[in-house]
Every structure is written in C-alpha cells, then in structure tokens.
Amino acid sequence: KAKGRGRNTYQWYTDELNRRVTERVNLRHALAQAIEQEQFELHYQPQIDSVSGRVVGVEALLRWQHPQQGNIPPIDFIGLSEETGQIIPISDWVLRRACLDAVALNRGEHAPLTMAVNVSPMQVQRPGFVASIERVLAETGLSAELLEIEITEGVLMDSTEHAIDAIEGLRALGVNIALDDFGTGFSSLSYLKRLPIQKLKIDRSFIRDVTCDENDAAIVEGVITLAEKLGLTVLIEGVETREQFLYLRERHPTYLQGYYFARPIPLDALIDYLDRFDQHAVLRDLAGA
Ligand code: C2E
Ligand code: MG
Ligand code: MG
Numbered sequence: 001k002a003k004g005r006g007r008n009t010y011q012w013y014t015d016e017l018n019r020r021v022t023e024r025v026n027l028r029h030a031l032a033q034a035i036e037q038e039q040f041e042l043h044y045q046p047q048i049d050s051v052s053g054r055v056v057g058v059e060a061l062l063r064w065q066h067p068q069q070g071n072i073p074p075i076d077f078i079g080l081s082e083e084t085g086q087i088i089p090i091s092d093w094v095l096r097r098a099c100l101d102a103v104a105l106n107r108g109e110h111a112p113l114t115m116a117v118n119v120s121p122m123q124v125q126r127p128g129f130v131a132s133i134e135r136v137l138a139e140t141g142l143s144a145e146l147l148e149i150e151i152t153e154g155v156l157m158d159s160t161e162h163a164i165d166a167i168e169g170l171r172a173l174g175v176n177i178a179l180d181d182f183g184t185g186f187s188s189l190s191y192l193k194r195l196p197i198q199k200l201k202i203d204r205s206f207i208r209d210v211t212c213d214e215n216d217a218a219i220v221e222g223v224i225t226l227a228e229k230l231g232l233t234v235l236i237e238g239v240e241t242r243e244q245f246l247y248l249r250e251r252h253p254t255y256l257q258g259y260y261f262a263r264p265i266p267l268d269a270l271i272d273y274l275d276r277f278d279q280h281a282v283l284r285d286l287a288g289a
C-alpha cells in the first residue's frame with residue numbers, strides 16, 4: 001500500500017515538474033513574441049502631494065496584453081524574464097516609452113510631472129546601464145530631473161559595489177532615485193547612508209491598517225521622521241481609502257499614491273484624469289473632515 005502511494009506521489013511530482021517546465025517554455029516563447037509584436041503597454045498611476053493637493057508625478061507600470069490570455073500582471077512574468085535575460089529588451093522598451101510619454105505630458109498644462117520607472121536588479125547589473133539611460137534621455141529629449149528610477153533592495157543585494165556605482169552614475173546625470181517597497185527588505189538603513197537616494201517609498205503593507213494598528217502607525221511615523229532627518233522625500237504607497245488619506249494627510253506632509261486617487265491607467269485616461277483633477281477638491285476634502 002505504502003509502495004503504491006510512493007509511486008503515485010512520484011508520478012504526481014513528475015507530472016507537476018513537467019507541467020511547470022512546459023509552462024516556463026511556453027511563457028518564454030510567448031514573451032519573445034510579446035517583445036517582437038510589442039504587446040506591452042505602460043499604465044500610469046498618479047502621485048499626489050498631500051500639501052498642495054497637486055499631482056506631481058506618475059509611476060509607469062508595465063502591462064502585457066497577451067492576444068489570447070488578456071492582461072498578464074508583471075509579477076507573473078518579470079521574474080522569469082529576469083532569468084532568461086528577456087528583461088533587457090523589455091526594460092529598454094519600458095524606459096523609452098515612459099520617457100516619450102513624459103515628454104508629451106510635460107508639454108501640456110500639467111507640467112511639471114515626474115516619471116518614475118521601475119528597474120530590475122539584472123538591468124542595473126548590466127554594463128552600460130547608465131549609458132543606456134543617458135542615451136534614452138538624449139534621444140527623447142526628457143530632462144533628467146523629470147526621470148525617477150525606482151530601485152528595490154534586491155538591486156543592491158546582488159552586487160553592491162557595481163550597483164552603487166550605477167546609482168551614483170545616474171545621480172550624476174541628474175536623475176532622481178527612489179527606494180521602492182521600503183521596509184520590506186532588510187538592512188535598509190545602511191543603504192540610506194551609502195546611496196544618493198532622494199526618495200523613500202513606504203511599502204503599502206504598512207498602510208493597510210495604519211489607521212487602526214498602532215504598530216503600523218508607529219513604523220510609518222518613525223520612517224517619515226528618519227527620512228526627514230536624512231533630507232529625503234517620502235511617498236506613501238497603497239492609499240486605498242478616504243480614511244487612510246485623511247489620517248496620513250493630517251499627520252504627515254508627504255506624497256501619496258494609491259487606488260484612492262487612481263489606479264494605474266493608460267496614457268489617454270491619465271490625461272483625462274489630469275484634466276478633470278481638482279487639487280482644491282483634495283484640500284477641501286481635508287478641510288471638510
Ligand atoms: P511596485 O513598483 O511596488 O508598484 C506598485 C504596485 O502596487 C503596482 O502593482 C500597483 O498597481 C499596485 N498598487 C498601486 N496602488 C495600490 C493600492 O492602493 N492598493 C493595492 N493593493 N495595490 C496598489 P503592479 O502594477 O501589479 O506591479 C507590481 C510590481 O511589478 C511593481 O511593484 C514592480 O516591482 C514590478 N514592475 C511593474 N512594472 C515594472 C517595469 O516596468 N519594470 C520592472 N523591472 N518591474 C516592474
Ligand atoms: Mg515601484
Ligand atoms: Mg512599491
């Protein structure tokens with residue numbers, strides 16, 4: 001009996017393994033096609049200054065419109081694309097698209113708007129990373145101070161020396177650096193000291209219960225105090241409710257981003273949003289609270 005179960009278990013593992021390998025091979029081919037046929041799209045999520053009520057920038061978030069499977073979220077393919085190296089052509093496309101759209105956005109009445117772009121560890125490690133950003137800025141005509149590169153601690157853990165050089169190189173171009181998902185990794189504090197970072201993005205996991213969980217509230221407040229002392233700007237991610245917005249705005253003058261204001265949306269929807277956006281309404285909302 002035990003033997004039979006063992007065989008079944010083995011069979012199950014083999015099937016599972018085959019299924020996963022097949023899935024990965026399929027995904028890899030699908031990604032190759034996506035790159036070739038430009039099935040990618042960028043959606044943009046507004047970032048709001050809680051003091052002025054203005055939209056100060058947007059974050060570019062990658063979307064894959066698969067012809068059969070529809071929208072595939074980045075967590076489902078970025079990891080694999082890093083393993084296969086496909087992240088390189090994908091991120092080249094992302095950077096160029098984001099910079100072109102930033103130039104268009106900054107031609108209009110909503111300027112100045114910063115454009116935040118996420119980069120992966122592998123991208124930063126590649127020789128010529130800084131040069132490739134410099135080239136895209138020159139080719140698209142975007143001024144460096146309107147570009148913000150979002151790095152995570154993953155970028156710094158893999159090859160610290162090279163990563164630090166790359167980040168300093170970006171900074172020398174005039175590009176701003178934000179540390180994303182702050183608080184979810186480890187030894188974050190030493191990076192703050194060593195790197196020319198301008199902004200901390202507090203991870204949304206601390207915001208979910210910030211209005212009712214004293215520990216989360218203490219962490220958020222502590223990070224903001226620390227950031228202020230270090231001369232860093234703070235952006236709070238994942239603001240979903242009016243209650244969270246009012247809570248945060250009342251206590252902390254920071255930048256805010258989250259579904260409460262807007263989900264990530266295509267460029268034309270973003271332009272509509274900006275046209276309709278009323279910074280005074282944001283401030284009134286507060287006054288009315
Ligand atoms: P991230 O950089 O931390 O991006 C924020 C994620 O939180 C986005 O998910 C966004 O849609 C989501 N989000 C924003 N506001 C809220 C909110 O109020 N509530 C909740 N629950 N979620 C919110 P998304 O677009 O699925 O992206 C996931 C991750 O994929 C990103 O996390 C980033 O690490 C990565 N990613 C996205 N685009 C790119 C890209 O172009 N290049 C690279 N290398 N990574 C990317
Ligand atoms: Mg990000
Ligand atoms: Mg984040």
Ligand code: MG
Binds near residue numbers: 180181
């Ligand atoms: Mg994240």
